[in-house]
Structures are given as C-alpha cells and as structure tokens.
Amino acid sequence: MRILLCSLLLLAFISPTCFASSKTLSDEEIFQKRMELYKRVETVTNIPWYYMAAVDHYERSIRSVRNDLPKAKGITGIYFKPEQWSGLLNPDRKDVHPLSIQFFNGIGVDGNGDGKANINDDVDILFSFANHILNYGIDEDQFKIALWEYYKRDKTVGIIMEKARLYKHFGRLDLNHKTFPLPRGYNYTYHNTWGDSRGWGGRRIHEGTDIFAGYGVPVRSTSYGIVEMKGWNKFGGWRVGIRDINNTYHYFAHLNGFAKGLKIGQIVKPGTLIGSVGSTGYGPPGTSGKFPPHLHYGMYKDNGRTEWSFDPYPYLKQWERLDRIRASKK
Numbered sequence: 001m002r003i004l005l006c007s008l009l010l011l012a013f014i015s016p017t018c019f020a021s022s023k024t025l026s027d028e029e030i031f032q033k034r035m036e037l038y039k040r041v042e043t044v045t046n047i048p049w050y051y052m053a054a055v056d057h058y059e060r061s062i063r064s065v066r067n068d069l070p071k072a073k074g075i076t077g078i079y080f081k082p083e084q085w086s087g088l089l090n091p092d093r094k095d096v097h098p099l100s101i102q103f104f105n106g107i108g109v110d111g112n113g114d115g116k117a118n119i120n121d122d123v124d125i126l127f128s129f130a131n132h133i134l135n136y137g138i139d140e141d142q143f144k145i146a147l148w149e150y151y152k153r154d155k156t157v158g159i160i161m162e163k164a165r166l167y168k169h170f171g172r173l174d175l176n177h178k179t180f181p182l183p184r185g186y187n188y189t190y191h192n193t194w195g196d197s198r199g200w201g202g203r204r205i206h207e208g209t210d211i212f213a214g215y216g217v218p219v220r221s222t223s224y225g226i227v228e229m230k231g232w233n234k235f236g237g238w239r240v241g242i243r244d245i246n247n248t249y250h251y252f253a254h255l256n257g258f259a260k261g262l263k264i265g266q267i268v269k270p271g272t273l274i275g276s277v278g279s280t281g282y283g284p285p286g287t288s289g290k291f292p293p294h295l296h297y298g299m300y301k302d303n304g305r306t307e308w309s310f311d312p313y314p315y316l317k318q319w320e321r322l323d324r325i326r327a328s329k330k
C-alpha cells in the first residue's frame with residue numbers, strides 16, 4: 001500500500017523521465033547527459049554550450065543551499081517559478097500551451113517539439129532560458145546584459161561569467177577534483193581551530209584552519225578556479241582568494257610571497273603554485289614575523305544573496321587522504 005502511494009505521488013508530481021534520469025545514473029553519465037543537452041541547445045541557438053552550462057550550474061548550486069527553492073530533480077538545475085513560466089497574468093499557473101504562455105509573456109517554451117512547454121522537462125527548461133538570452137544576443141557583452149536583466153545582481157553575473165570561462169578553458173563539466181594546499185613531502189601540522197576566538201587571520205571568529213609549516217613551503221590551489229583576489233590585508237597579510245566552479249571561495253592568507261606571474265583573473269587547477277607559507281599580516285604591507293609561519297586556509301560559500309564561512313578542516317583531511325592514496329598508486 002505504501003509503495004503504491006509513493007508511486008502515485010511520484011507520478012503526480014515528477015515526470016517519470018526526470019525521475020529515472022537523475023536517480024539511476026552515475027555522476028559521469030549525468031555530466032555526459034548534461035553536455036549533450038547544452039550541445040543540443042548550441043546547435044539550434046548558437047549559444048555556446050559553456051554559457052548554458054554556467055547558468056545551469058549556478059542555479060543548481062543556489063538551489064542546493066537555499067531552503068526557499070525546491071531542490072533540482074532532473075538533469076538541469078535551472079528553476080522557474082510557475083508564474084514566471086506561464087506568465088504573471090496567466091490565470092492557468094500550470095499552463096503548458098506555448099501559445100497562451102507566449103501571450104501572457106511567460107518564459108516557458110517547447111524545446112523538445114512535443115507541442116508542450118513543460119516546466120519539468122529538461123529540454124524545455126534549457127530552451128526557455130536560451131530563449132531569454134536570444135532576446136539580447138549571444139556575444140559576451142549581450143550575454144552579460146541578459147544575465148543582469150534576469151538576476152539584477154552584479155555578483156551573480158560575475159560568478160556565472162567565471163564559471164563559463166572555466167568550462168570553456170577546460171572543455172568539460174567535471175571540475176570537482178581537489179587537492180591539499182601543501183605538497184607531500186613537507187612537514188606541517190594542523191588542528192581543527194575553526195570558530196576559535198584565538199588564531200590568526202579570520203574575518204570575525206577564526207574562520208579557517210591554520211596549517212603550520214616552515215617559511216617557503218609551497219602553497220597550491222586546492223581546486224579548479226579563478227584567482228579573484230590577490231594583495232595585502234591588515235590581518236591576512238599577503239593573501240590570495242580563488243573561486244571554484246561550485247561557487248566556493250578559497251582563501252589563503254599570511255603568504256610569504258606569491259608565485260611568479262600570478263595574477264587576478266588567472267585560471268588555476270588543483271596543484272597550481274600560488275605562493276609559499278609565511279607569517280605576514282597584523283600591520284602595514286610587508287609586516288612579517290608577528291606569529292609562527294602558517295597558512296591560514298578559509299572556505300566561504302555564496303547562496304546568491306550573501307556569503308558565509310564554513311569549516312574547511314574535514315575537507316582538508318579528506319583531500320590529504322586522497323592525495324596520499326593517489327601518490328601510493330603511482
């Protein structure tokens with residue numbers, strides 16, 4: 001009885017194709033399916049696949065951290081409110097007829113050619129967003145305007161453009177690989193110091209993990225991403241900020257110096273050298289030696305409205321372990 005009820009509920013609320021697609025596929029297969037969809041949109045609209053991928057990924061990541069939005073169930077992550085899909089003045093919020101939706105200025109279109117604009121269909125969803133972009137154009141500046149008109153938030157536009165650059169640069173969707181910030185073979189120690197009132201370099205409480213090591217030990221990017229910030233901060237000293245594809249901001253502080261040629265806007269991958277361990281900070285630019293040398297490593301998340309810090313310690317432990325496993329396989 002219970003099983004029957006569940007099946008009925010599923011049939012009522014989730015289209016069977018969506019349900020089958022996201023539950024039974026491996027991560028690799030999901031990336032492949034997504035890429036097929038983006039390429040399909042590109043073929044028809046000439047919108048580069050990495051633009052669609054960036055919007056889709058942004059929306060999915062926002063939904064995963066916001067409680068006021070339903071979680072993504074299908075292959076795509078873009079979310080439309082029913083009234084946005086059907087049109088604000090449309091008396092039928094569940095309208096699937098492309099013509100009446102168009103009449104009421106709804107965003108929903110029929111992308112897969114079945115005669116319906118279905119708010120739960122991956123292809124219809126992607127083509128609906130693509131259609132919004134086409135109102136402005138597909139070169140970079142026009143795409144940015146389309147994004148701004150849609151989100152009305154500069155930061156969101158910037159984040160989506162960064163994602164698009166990363167996808168274009170690496171030519172694939174799976175950019176989740178991570179590595180420990182210090183290379184193997186160097187001595188270092190770290191403990192779980194997140195949230196402590198003591199420690200160096202947090203913005204408010206101690207927002208990060210201090211990894212103690214000698215001066216000059218190499219510091220590397222932990223993720224695929226883009227260098228978003230580089231320079232001096234009174235407390236952080238010489239520091240670097242990198243935003244990854246999942247909109248997580250990785251913060252490296254108290255550096256002795258930067259890797260040669262490192263610049264803001266540069267694309268990095270796990271293991272790219274960004275600087276070395278030092279003890280800079282707590283004074284005017286160049287101040288050093290007020291505390292033992294260490295890397296302050298922080299992680300921040302953005303939900304489309306605000307940014308907050310979370311504890312990097314369990315991730316550091318995991319990346320350290322995976323690095324060790326990979327090294328032993330070589």
Ligand SMILES: [Zn+2]
Binds near residue numbers: 199200201202209295
């Ligand atoms: Zn610290």
